[in-house]
Amino acid sequence: NAGVTQTPKFQVLKTGQSMTLQCAQDMNHEYMSWYRQDPGMGLRLIHYSVGAGITDQGEVPNGYNVSRSTTEDFPLRLLSAAPSQTSVYFCASSYSPRLFMNTEAFFGQGTRLTVV
């Protein structure tokens, strides 16, 4: 198993550009999430999904879109990049053995995004 794979690892964008951060997992996990990590702020939840076709907002969703058409993939789209979106982005997935029950989250290696 590859686990959680994020691409790209590094990206530089110009203000106003759009892009998609890719996240794929091969563990058949129901739950997937996107976080951003900024110094002193911890990991902040952007969007999450409890299954294919189901997504919901986290703490800091503005400026980001997600979709979950398959169990494996959970892409994060930046609609119009801003310098405030400069951050390290982590995708995570976890197994849910029953409704509303979560287990350990597996994280991807992160995408370091710089918006200039």
Place this chain on the structure above:
Amino acid sequence: QQPVQSPQAVILREGEDAVINCSSSKALYSVHWYRQKHGEAPVFLMILLKGGEQKGHEKISASFNEKKQQSSLYLTASQLSYSGTYFCGTEKNNQGGKLIFGQGTELSVKP
């Protein structure tokens, strides 16, 4: 909504013990603990569920006070490898999948 961790940072000598606290203003279903080394992804340590179920890892243990919505992570006889940033993550009842993390506690273990 973000849980509050304390202390923000702690420096230890090898062999010393440490306690990291995590508190929430919301009723919780579970508390997760993760450790992150610099430049790496967070790694799962343990999960504590409402009702007392607990899983441990090495010499690291944790407690979960459901009435106070607080959790504490105990690191005993610290090793150099324990250095990193520790995060607690919390889930509310009926919101499985929505894991909210605290701001982190930076732990440095010196020889």
